[in-house]
Amino acid sequence: MSALVRITLPDGSVREVAAGTTPAEIAAAIGPGLAKAALAARVDGELRDLGRPLEGDAALALVTARDEADALELVRHDYAHVLAEAVQALFPGTQITFGPSTDDGFYYDFAPKDRPFTEDDLPAIEDAMRAIIRADKPLRREVWDRDTLISRWRQQGESFKAEWAAELPEGEPLTVYWSGEDWLDMCRGPHLPSTGKLAPDAFKLTRVSGAYWRGDQNNPQLSRIYGTGWLNKKQLDAHLTRLEEAAKRDHRKLGQEMDLFHLQQEAHGSVFWHPHGFTIWRALEAYMRRAIDGAGYREIKTPQLMDVAQWEQSGHWGKYAENMFAVPDIVPDGEGGAPKVAADADWMAMKPMNCPAHVLVFRQGIKSYRDLPLRFFEHGCCHRNEAHGALHGLMRVRQFTQDDAHIFCREDQIVDEARAFCALADRIYKDFGFTYAVKLALRPEKRFGSEADWDKAEQELREAVERAGMANADYGWEELPGEGAFYAPKLEWHLTDAIGRTWQVGTLQSDRVLPERLDASYVGEDGAKHRPVMLHRAIFGSYERFIGILIEHYAGRFPLWLAPVQAVVATIVSDADDYARHVAARLAAAGIRVETDTRNEKINYKVREHSLAKVPRLIVVGKREAEEGTVALRELGSERQQVIALDTLVEQLVAEALAPDLRRNEAAAAAAMAD
Incomplete structure (x- = not known):
């Protein structure tokens, strides 16, 4: 008769079960709903497969999709394995290396047999992945002897996997996971019970890039396929929407459009x-x-610059030297050649x-x-x-x-x-x-x-x-x-x-x-x-x-106090050019960062151009405004414009352009005066 072990559940209840019982069996005993929802288990805090036997007394928590952090890590890990299986099915002779989960998805590095992968390959790979998911192939853990696994990898031409396994400690058993009966990968796990626990419409392959084996440019170059993976399609769609919005907000793109900065080689x-x-x-x-x-x-x-000795004393040279720029004493060659490092150079570091x-x-x-x-x-x-x-x-x-x-x-x-x-x-x-x-x-x-x-x-x-x-x-x-x-x-x-x-x-x-x-x-x-x-x-x-x-x-639409150009005075007709310059001068004297646009262009063109440049306030003046001493004020993103007196405009923009701390100070001063 099997020995009994005590399993403590999160609610404090204890179940006595035979040693070797799996978390999946305990989930089924609790109820069919939990058995269907369970994805993995935490055993004494360690994330494990549902099918891994319990050999001693333990605290057990069953992981479901409600445990989002754990669930996302599991599904992304499994999407990476499904990706590798799909690629090898579509492109025989491709070698597999590694495929971790990431903050929002996964990737896998491959050594293709014939050519590097391209983004044109991604739709077919996605289809093959969905077929594997719908096949609901069981994911089964086994412990293998190190030498046996190395031998298998070599027989199958998996030189990268064999190299990695050979560097692991001798005598250490290694875990592999089978997908169905015909594909396996070396992995610590854990994994979901089967590929069918993944949602076939909750992932997307996003791009392909080059990568070096083990991150070393002296090693062979690999093809890395990236993907994003989620628990359901709703999460995927929300993520893709965020990516689209992030692309619109990319500071490099907006920095160029708004003429803020540039980078060059x-x-x-x-x-x-x-x-x-x-x-x-x-x-x-x-x-x-x-x-x-x-x-x-x-x-x-x-x-x-400070002497390297100072950085040695602080401890930074020993911990951080590879990230520091060091500068030696340079002496002239003496014969018109290139300068050289002095033999007894004192080294400085930035x-x-x-x-x-x-x-x-x-x-x-x-x-x-x-x-x-x-x-x-x-x-x-x-x-x-x-x-x-x-x-x-x-x-x-x-x-x-x-x-x-x-x-x-x-x-x-x-x-x-x-x-x-x-x-x-x-x-x-x-x-x-x-x-x-x-x-x-x-x-x-x-x-x-x-x-x-x-x-x-x-x-x-x-x-x-x-x-x-x-x-x-x-x-x-x-x-x-x-x-x-x-x-x-x-x-x-x-x-x-x-x-x-x-x-x-x-x-x-x-x-x-x-x-x-x-x-x-x-x-x-x-x-x-x-x-x-x-x-x-x-x-x-x-x-x-x-x-x-x-x-x-x-998204480039800085609050008024931070905007590089806070206002543009744009003319409707050339008759208003002098008035536009007068308006701009009044604003500049009050501390507003202002420019004028008196080009011979239609006002709608000017409005569109300055809106794209994210100018917070557009001040439109024509012949009528010049005669009446007014302006038409339009805020960025608004179709509505407000006709106000020039004095009111200056007062309003000066108040709005105050930095938040200065606004607080003014409010505090006003409150003190009122008291």
């Missing part, structure tokens, strides 16, 4: 800002300066971050406990040697400027400083129309510092968020094990944009490592030297990326 990974784009930058910079001035920060400026330089500023002069907290802020230009393939418009660049600050404080000041930063970040993000989630990234496996210091730092950030009222579901509060920096845990702000995408932007890190490594100290109340704690913080993250996010968030 001669400065790969760096941005050429045009006047309109740099106007947005300057508006953001002025806004941030007002914010940090009001919060008690002191702005500094530090060098771009800063990838500002924190070590801020510690050096802190170390100038003796600091007392009464001086703390000291809040140093820098619009710090940094350089990181990002891989060519990782660069992406404004979102990932090699040269960038951070709204970077470091707060040097005593142990008893940490929570208050962190809480104040939470409030500052909250106000700033709301000024731009963002909602956000706050997450705490905890200690990584490889780190500097003692466990006691990590315990303190994590708890301090946790307490600050609690005191700010953000450690709850309304703020998407979550803790992320293992995702902190090598020197500190960090709070992360994840913004949600107008079409529901999230962007990790702001951070706050509580660091005891760098002050120790760079010998920062202050004189305490007891007359002894003490280490300050260093809070690293940023809100925009980088100006480049934040502007890219804003372009896509607003």
Whole structure:
């Protein structure tokens, strides 16, 4: 008689079943509805196949489509396997490699026998995938001996799979999954019970690209097929709609159309800002300066280049050198040839971050406990040697400027400083129309510092968020094990944009490592030297990326205070040209960024052109307006126009063009006057 094991369900009830019973059998015993809906199981927290036997006492939770995160990961993994099976059926001789799930879908890398795949192949592959799904082929897990599996892969000409299996530890059993009786892949799993659990109308293959085996350009090139996969067609349609909207909002496209910036090979990974784009930058910079001035920060400026020895001492050279640009001493050749590196060259490195330089500023002069907290802020230009393939418009660049600050404080000041930063970040993000989630990234496996210091730092950030009222579901509060920096845990702000995408932007890190490594100290109340704690913080993250996010968030339709051109005065007839220039001069004198359009074109053409350029306010003047001292005002996106007096226009635009913080200040001042 089989031994009994105790299985605890989420409601706390316990079932005693024979050892070897599967979660699928328990689901069937609970009811036919659950048996049909179940996709997988969590056994003591581990996601497993429904058909994998239970050998001991365990906590069991059955996973259904309602458990969306788990369910999506499962179906995307299975879509990747179905893709691989379909490709091998259509293109015999194709070798398979790997196929993981992604944030919104899946991909699989192939080594085609005859030619690389193209997007013309995708419709036929999709049809073959649907046939496999409709066949409802069981997905069955087996454990194989490593050598047996390597032998099979070699016999079938699967050299990539054989190579990977051969690098796994000897004696370690490997898992494979059968799709039906005639196709298998090496995989850790888990998988759905059968291909029929996938929805045949809830996936789409999206594109084909090249990829290198194991990401190394010295290895063979493969064909990578991407797809997106969902639980049902409704989710797929919503995702495709989001993609269409995202394409319309692409900051690279809008940046070109609005003449904001450009990128080119001669400065790969760096941005050429045009006047309109740099106007947005300057508006953001002025806004941030007002914010940090009001919060008690002191702005500094530090060098771009520092001796490599400094980066070695800080720990960045050992952890980050491959991402840094190093510059040696160069000496003339002496014979008219190219300069060369000096034999005893002193190596400098361009800063990838500002924190070590801020510690050096802190170390100038003796600091007392009464001086703390000291809040140093820098619009710090940094350089990181990002891989060519990782660069992406404004979102990932090699040269960038951070709204970077470091707060040097005593142990008893940490929570208050962190809480104040939470409030500052909250106000700033709301000024731009963002909602956000706050997450705490905890200690990584490889780190500097003692466990006691990590315990303190994590708890301090946790307490600050609690005191700010953000450690709850309304703020998407979550803790992320293992995702902190090598020197500190960090709070992360994840913004949600107008079409529901999230962007990790702001951070706050509580660091005891760098002050120790760079010998920062202050004189305490007891007359002894003490280490300050260093809070690293940023809100925009980088100006480049934040502007890219804003372009896509607003779809180029910036609020009036940020718009590079806030208004255009356009004429209906040439008789109004002088009046148009007068209107523009009045607005410019009041601080409005204004241009005139007196071209000999029809007004409908001008309206359409400036609407495409996303100008927030179009001011139309003709002979009648010139005679009456009025204008016809039209807002971007509206067909309605309002005829108002010129004085009213100036007053109205000046009020509307105020940045949110200045508007708050005016409202507060007005309220104080009323009191």
